[in-house]
Amino acid sequence: MKVEVDVPKCVASGQCVLIAPDVFDQRDEDGMVVLLDETPAPELHDGVRESAMVCPATAIRVLES
Structure with a gap:
């Protein structure tokens, strides 16, 4: 699995961070998504998929x- 984020599309909802905190974080200054691991371990895949599904801006691929 490879994860990509489209930061300009991000609306800083933080759902990805709540679901997969080992893969996603948010910038302190504006809450925009930060990708911590573009090739997460298999045990994190379900959380990454869920994060992509619930992202209101579809900023996670x-x-x-």
């Missing part, structure tokens, strides 16, 4: 390998 998951590429399955």
Whole structure:
């Protein structure tokens, strides 16, 4: 799995951070998404997929390998 984020699309809702905190974070100054791990371990994949599904801005893209 590879994860991509489109920061300009992000609306800083923080759902991704709540669901997958090992993969996503938010910038302190504006709350925009920060991708911590673009190739997360298999045990984190379900959380990454859920984060992409619930992202209100569809700013998270998951590429399955």
